[in-house]
Amino acid sequence: MSRMSSDLPDLSAMLADLHTLVSLESPSSDPVAVNRVMDVVEGWARDLGAVTRALPGGTRSMTLGVDGSGVARPLLILMHADTVWPTGTLERMPWRQDGDRLYGPGTYDMKGGIVGTVHALRALRGQWPDGGIHLLLSPDEEIGSDSSRPHIEAAARAARACLVVEPPVADSHALKTGRKGTGGYWLTLRGIASHAGNRPADGASAITAAAEAVLAVQALARPDIGTTVSAGVIHGGSAMNVIPETCTVEFDLRVSTLAEGQRVDAAVQAWRPADPRVTVDVRGGMNRPPFEQGADTLALYARARELAGTLGFDVGHESVGGGSDGNFTAPITPTLDGLGAPGDGAHAQHEHIRLDRWPAHVQLLTRLIQTI
Numbered sequence: 301m302s303r304m305s306s307d308l309p310d311l312s313a314m315l316a317d318l319h320t321l322v323s324l325e326s327p328s329s330d331p332v333a334v335n336r337v338m339d340v341v342e343g344w345a346r347d348l349g350a351v352t353r354a355l356p357g358g359t360r361s362m363t364l365g366v367d368g369s370g371v372a373r374p375l376l377i378l379m380h381a382d383t384v385w386p387t388g389t390l391e392r393m394p395w396r397q398d399g400d401r402l403y404g405p406g407t408y409d410m411k412g413g414i415v416g417t418v419h420a421l422r423a424l425r426g427q428w429p430d431g432g433i434h435l436l437l438s439p440d441e442e443i444g445s446d447s448s449r450p451h452i453e454a455a456a457r458a459a460r461a462c463l464v465v466e467p468p469v470a471d472s473h474a475l476k477t478g479r480k481g482t483g484g485y486w487l488t489l490r491g492i493a494s495h496a497g498n499r500p501a502d503g504a505s506a507i508t509a510a511a512e513a514v515l516a517v518q519a520l521a522r523p524d525i526g527t528t529v530s531a532g533v534i535h536g537g538s539a540m541n542v543i544p545e546t547c548t549v550e551f552d553l554r555v556s557t558l559a560e561g562q563r564v565d566a567a568v569q570a571w572r573p574a575d576p577r578v579t580v581d582v583r584g585g586m587n588r589p590p591f592e593q594g595a596d597t598l599a600l601y602a603r604a605r606e607l608a609g610t611l612g613f614d615v616g617h618e619s620v621g622g623g624s625d626g627n628f629t630a631p632i633t634p635t636l637d638g639l640g641a642p643g644d645g646a647h648a649q650h651e652h653i654r655l656d657r658w659p660a661h662v663q664l665l666t667r668l669i670q671t672i
């Protein structure tokens with residue numbers, strides 16, 4: 301960093317707050333544990349003067365300076381309190397500082413982003429931008445955001461823009477200006493069981509049909525334009541000497557455009573096994589729509605880059621493969637993602653944030669909130 305600004309946030313205070321959140325393990329599967337994290341964050345927001353509300357499904361809504369007149373629209377900031385780490389992870393992956401790296405479950409994805417947001421807001425000292433700020437803290441981002449999605453979309457429709465405090469691109473200052481859409485399919489094949497040695501022709505093999513499905517569905521991939529399809533799980537059959545009656549296959553799908561999602565969906569729904577005696581039941585589809593890298597997002601990024609420049613550092617940007625709740629808001633309101641804590645190792649043993657880079661990103665978030 302070439303120029304240090306005088307109003308950098310206090311790193312030791314941010315670390316103390318982050319330690320509080322990381323100590324409260326919060327796997328998506330445990331709503332009681334996730335609620336403990338939300339209670340702490342809601343307390344911090346109340347100290348700032350926020351009006352807070354628990355929404356159906358558990359998402360917390362916190363507003364600062366939102367008058368509800370609808371004249372000026374609020375700035376939406378998205379956060380999630382859950383992590384991918386089961387309770388007990390801290391025992392084998394403890395809170396640990398090594399030089400400029402701070403390790404621990406949820407530090408990078410995304411408790412660092414929550415703490416950074418709270419400190420960015422504290423730096424505003426009650427001077428909220430016109431229209432105010434609407435914070436949403438969701439409990440289920442890591443498992444598809446089923447309960448929070450309607451709240452996120454409704455808030456996006458009312459907002460003038462949306463900032464997502466998921467972490468920047470791994471090991472970089474780069475913000476996220478696009479994300480692939482994500483989806484999944486569960487195919488259940490049902491054939492006819494029969495003795496594999498005595499009456500093989502009476503049977504209709506669900507496993508043979510599943511093998512066809514794996515090849516046919518994976519052939520829908522178009523990696524050149526960002527579409528990937530992968531069979532990740534397969535279960536089938538009952539015994540070696542039985543023509544298998546059932547088999548299930550699970551596919552992961554990623555697309556860069558809505559049109560690609562529709563093309564793959566139509567082909568998966570229309571697919572049939574060669575043996576007409578085998579039936580197929582298809583469940584699933586797109587979960588998060590693609591966050592396409594639009595002009596409105598790039599304009600927000602340009603603003604962020606300019607502000608970072610005045611703070612003495614450079615932020616890049618990237619379109620990434622993983623989804624976030626920004627995928628829900630991007631089709632509705634200008635969205636910029638990756639405004640959380642820089643680091644590396646999301647969903648991995650070496651998850652950590654970079655303490656030498658973090659305060660500058662929090663300062664950037666403060667400036668963005670002031671000027672969007």
Ligand SMILES: [Zn+2]
Pocket residue numbers: 380409410441466
């Ligand atoms: Zn996340």
